[in-house]
Amino acid sequence: MKDRRDFLRFFDSEDYEKEVPESDEQKKIPPPSFERDYPKDAPLIDLVSPKEFKIGKTPFLNIVNSRKSRRRYTDEPLTLEELSFLLWSTQGVKKISKSGRGVFRTVPSSGAKSPFETYLVINRVKGLDPGLYRYISFNHKMMFIKTIDDAEKTIGELSYNQKFIGKAPVIFYWTAVPYRTEWRYTILSHKFIAIDLGLICQNLYMACEAIKLGTVAIGYYEQDKIDKLFELDTNDEFVVLLAPVGRYPEEKKVTDFFKNPKAKVKPDALSKLVGIYVKDDGNKIEFILKENLLVAKLGSYEEIVDPYNETEFEGEYLKAFRFILNKEGKPEKLVLLTRHDDTVELIYQKPESS
Template sequence: MSNGIGKEFMEKTKYKYMGESDQEKGIPQPPLELEYGDDAILIDLPSVENIEIKGMDLKEAIESRKSLRKYDATSLTIEELSYLLWCTQGVKRVASRPATLRTVPSAGCRHALETYLLINKVDGIKPGLYRYLAIENKLMQLSLDPEMAEKVAYSCLEQDFIKNSAVTFIWSAVIYRMKWRYDERSYRYLHLDAGHVCQNLYLAAESIDSGACAIAAFDDDEINDLLGLDGENQFVIYAATLGKKIL
């Protein structure tokens, strides 16, 4: 077996290599979510308490879940989008630590992921690129570039089903939010956290007659540039398309 970068990653992120974290040094923790300017264009999302979703047995959802790459032309409702966002990054409450307690687990309750959305077909929302503000339960408009779907698909190695999805979730990692506590070990935890989030998306999709497809094949530099991320302090870690099933 060759001594490649993957093997080195697993070795150098072992606990024995962890140094003193910034938390242990008494350095204040970073913000719970990314900040934004006063001029940001925000869209209120329906509260999950007011959204009616058909009941579905968990066993049934697990059995029927599979990656879906072909979608019906039907749009999602804004209520369905809000439900999916709540299932994948919803904030149940902000604890006094401070920390956000969410609908998915995260190492040390650090929740270092941010959710970006390529919206193609959601009723009442213009197609474009958005970021989810989990604590406020709002969308922040980033770009209404009519070529955005084409650009996202290109950055994901030209996987054209992205252009036909109702929405594509793009999760980024804000590394210091995790590294503040876990030093180099953080890089392992970020990928575990992303897996928790995407599995919730798969299962939630089943309850609204939709399907999802996880995407890990993307040009890191291309997609980070597209989202305006520096690729070091914040970088794309995972993505997934979603759309209505063809019945």
């Protein structure tokens, strides 16, 4: 663990000289290309030029305040303008340095090395065939690579079965090409590359939010299988992060989920809700009392739930809880509102001690 943690540190000046080797740049080796080669006769697809964007005028503070990870997408396709806007916002090229030693983009990058390529799995974009594509950032164009069999299922499975990813109209995949940064920064590069990647992904979040699309960074994926699907030479390039993008459905308000008005809660009202609630697939949530607060336990995860009234509560991981009582005022069922806005029913079981 400690060895892996250490890459996040930098060096004190005494150690720097000792630890950091001479770079290929210092050895006068010519800089690498800042865009991966592609067949020069490959037909490229035109994107909408940033000068022509009519979208994305949302005030900055609204974008900052509304940003969150969004994991539900409607079936509606994206437009080419929307996709162009997202590609421009994440990796658009503004200037290539005259010396050929870097490239200036819409996102910052250590030493202007921008050691990434952007691949897209397109399921639904108006006017484009579904398949795997690459952003040709120097020309602000796209290149079709190949079709993907049963893309929705394949993409979900390759992200440790996070099925919502395969359902998105577009999935961004960023690969790292580490040598672009290593050429100058040698062993310092890997910290810089990780930071650079976060900056790209944050721009995707903000750009999506500006045009009412939703996204979420995805760090859990099957490395070797995705690299293989994309036919990458993993000595030089491999996937480092992905992000599905789509139009998000209108969110359910917690207050629409609740059936009763907000009300003060007597401390002893909570104790009767204590118990285990079981879903038909065997999953359970336990409710316990801790210092007069009602606590939901999901495996080893615990959170205090916030009373809205005596039977309805707001949560953090799960959005809301509605306890249904029988005629004697004892709990019978629990209805949950998940963070994906699904409702799930669980049946009450007596607490183990009673």
